[in-house]
Amino acid sequence: VQLVESGGGLVQPGGSLRLSCAASGFTFSNYNMNWVRQAPGKGLEWVSYISSTSNTIYYADSVKGRFTISRDNAKNSLYLQINSLRADDTAVYYCARESAGIFGVALTDWGQGTLVTVSS
Amino acid sequence: EIVLTQSPGTLSLSPGERAILSCRASPSISSSYLAWYQQKPGQAPRLLIYGASSRATGIPDRFSGSGSGTDFTLTISRLEPEDSAVYYCQQYGSSPPYTFGQGTKLEIK
Numbered sequence: 001v002q003l004v005e006s007g008g009g010l011v012q013p014g015g016s017l018r019l020s021c022a023a024s025g026f027t028f029s030n031y032n033m034n035w036v037r038q039a040p041g042k043g044l045e046w047v048s049y050i051s052s053t054s055n056t057i058y059y060a061d062s063v064k065g066r067f068t069i070s071r072d073n074a075k076n077s078l079y080l081q082i083n084s085l086r087a088d089d090t091a092v093y094y095c096a097r098e099s100a101g102i103f104g105v106a107l108t109d110w111g112q113g114t115l116v117t118v119s120s
Numbered sequence: 121e122i123v124l125t126q127s128p129g130t131l132s133l134s135p136g137e138r139a140i141l142s143c144r145a146s147p148s149i150s151s152s153y154l155a156w157y158q159q160k161p162g163q164a165p166r167l168l169i170y171g172a173s174s175r176a177t178g179i180p181d182r183f184s185g186s187g188s189g190t191d192f193t194l195t196i197s198r199l200e201p202e203d204s205a206v207y208y209c210q211q212y213g214s215s216p217p218y219t220f221g222q223g224t225k226l227e228i229k
Contacts, residue, residue, distance in 0.1 A: 034218070036165075044157075044165060044208055046218040058216035094164055098212070104171025105213040106155035110164040 001025040001109045003095050008114030015085050015118070021078040021095030021111055029073035032098040034107060035080050037091035047093070048080065063089075085118045092116075122149055122211050126221035134229045139196040141224045143209035148189040153214040156185055156194045159223075160205045168207075169194060196226070204228045 007019040021033070035047040048069040049058040057069055068081040078095050092113040099108035125144045133139055143154070151172035157165040167176040169185035172192055182197045196203055209221040 043206075043223045044159075044210075044220040046210070046212075046216075046220060049216060049218065058218075060217045100213075101170060101174060103174040104152040104155070106167055106170035106176075106210070107157075107165075107212060108167050108170075108176065110166070112164055 001097065003097065003109060003111035005093065005095055005111045005114035008093065008116045010117045010119060011085055012120050013086060013118055016081070016083045017085065017116060019080040019082065019093055019114055019116070021080075023076045023078065023095075023097070026097075028071075028076040033071060033078045034096045034098060035069060035078075036094045036096055036107070036110075037089075038094070038113075039088070039091045042091075045091070049098075050078070082116070085116075087118050090116060090118045121217060122147065122215065122219055124209050124211060124219055124221035126207075126209060126224050128224060129222075130225045130227065132227040132229060133199055135199050135201060137199050139194075139199055139203070139226055141194040141196075141207055141226070143187075143192040143194070143221050145190050145192070145211060149211050149214055151188045151192075153211050154185075154187070154192050155210045155212055156183075157208045157210065158205045159208065165208065199228055201228050 002024045004022045050069045066084045070079045094113045095111045096107040097109040123146045127142045154172040156169040159165040173185045206223045212218045
């Protein structure tokens with residue numbers, strides 16, 4: 001399993017970015033996916049979830065209305081469109097794969113993250 | 121929204137000792153939806169425990185999870201220097217948002 005994020009960078013407040021996560025080593029279309037972020041020196045914050053078929057999508061309140069999660073199963077890719085960026089959106093953004101076992105469900109696989117810095 | 125509160129904030133122990141990390145949920149959650157992650161500096165999080173007590177693939181049996189309802193525990197036996205990390209609990213798969221606790225930093229002296 002490999003998850004590789006890209007698309008991060010320095011952006012001005014109010015700007016936009018599109019993050020991508022390229023998946024390989026598994027059948028991407030069978031798995032629900034998530035974005036999780038971590039501000040510098042801070043803890044983990046769950047951002048968004050998308051089901052395998054894109055039928056179900058959830059967002060954290062802190063990003064609702066500004067972020068849009070999507071996926072392209074034909075391209076084995078997950079995306080996060082982030083608009084109206086604010087300084088407190090500065091973080092490393094991770095994509096993570098959900099897996100379900102007999103006794104529960106969790107984020108079993110993570111990418112290495114892509115850094116988004118919002119600054120003028 | 122389910123709030124997870126972890127304690128202590130920082131734990132400093134010696135090699136060979138046992139660490140006990142707490143995660144309290146409000147309101148209560150099914151144990152099926154409680155996971156623990158380890159994160160070392162500069163690295164992505166790694167899943168340790170899911171379903172409150174099931175070890176993820178490749179996780180040594182020094183790591184164990186327990187609990188139900190509102191109180192969950194991660195126990196690390198026979199501490200090794202490489203166990204130095206921040207540990208997070210997360211409620212995932214029940215009702216969004218899929219919140220994390222604020223983390224416990226474990227230092228090995």
